[in-house]
Amino acid sequence: MNRRSLLALPGLAALARPAIAQSQARPVRLIVPFPAGGATDAVSRLFAPLLGQRLGATVVIENRPGAGGVPAAEVVVRAPPDGLTLLLATSSIHSTAPATGANLPYNVETDFTPLALIGASPSLVLVSTTVPVNDLRGFIAWAKARRGGVNYGSSGVATTPHLNGALLDSLADLGMVHVPYRGTGAVYTELRRGDVHVLLDVPATAATHIQAGTVKALAVTSAAPTPLAPGIPTGEAAGLPGLVSETWFGIFGPAHMPSAVAQRITEASNAAMGDADLRTRLLGLGVEPRAGDGNALAAAARTERERWTELVQRLGIRATD
16 A cells, blocks of 8 residues: 555544644644733734644734743743744843843744744934934034934843834944933933933834824835835935844744644744735734745844944843843
8 A cells, every 4th residue: 555545444544643633632832021001912913823724723812922022932932843843932031132132041043943034113312303404414423513412212131122212323333322221112202301312212103103203213124115104215325334134023833843833833933924914914013025035034133243242242232231
C-alpha cells in the first residue's frame, strides 16, 4: 500500500496533519502582552477571528500585560511547540528590550519561532505650536541655534519615544535634553504649554492632537511614504536620512515548532492579512498592514534590534536607568 492509500485511512490521515488541525476542540491561544483596550489588543481582536477561520480553529485572546511583555513572552516560550500557543509581539519585546539591556529570562533569537509579520507603525516628529517652524529642516536649524535649550519628551527611559528622540538628536547633532514622563499623555500636555519642544509618537496617538492643532507634524519615520501619514514627508525627504524607525507587529510561537505547523500558521496569517476589511480597519488603528513570513518577521526584529543596540551603546542608554 502506498503513502496516498495510507493517508486515505481516516486515522492515519489525522496523524499526518499538523497538531493544530487535529483537534478543533482545543483553541489556539493568542497571548497579547498588553492590557485589553490598548492598541495592540485592538489589533489582536481584529486579526484573531480571521486567523481562526483560516486555521479552522477557535483563536482565544489571552491578555498578559506588565513587565515589558516578559510574562506574556514566557508563556509562549514554555508552551509545547504544537501551534496552539502563539504570541502577538511588538518591537518592544524582540527589539527594544534586548537592545537596551533588559534582563530577559529568554533569548529572543533562539527561544521563539517567527511565524508572520502582520503590520508596522512608524512615528511622527511632532513639535509644539510654540516652535516657530513648519518643516524638519527648519526645526533642525532652530534647535542648533539653541543648543542645550531644546528638549524632547518621552514616555520613559528606554521606551520607543525615548529612542526615537535620541535617534533624531544624534543624527542631526542637536544637543537636545531628554525629559522622561510616565506616559505620553503628560508629554502632550507639556507640548501644548511649550515646556516640551518635540515628541516622536505613533500616528494613532498623535492624530487627535494634530487635528486639534495643538502639535505640528514635521516628518514620519517610515522608510517610504505611508498612508498612515498622508502628505507628511519621510525623514529622508524632509532632509534627515537615517531617521527610520517602525514599531512592528508579528506572530511568534515557541522554539522547535515542526515546519508543517509553522508553515500552516504562516499561510493562515498571510491569508488573513489579505482581507480588505481587516486592512482598512488596521489603518484606522494606525497600523500599516504587512503580510510576511517568518523570515520577514525575523528580519524586521533584527533590523530594529541592531539599530537600537548601536544607539544605546553609543549614548549609554539603559533600561534600568
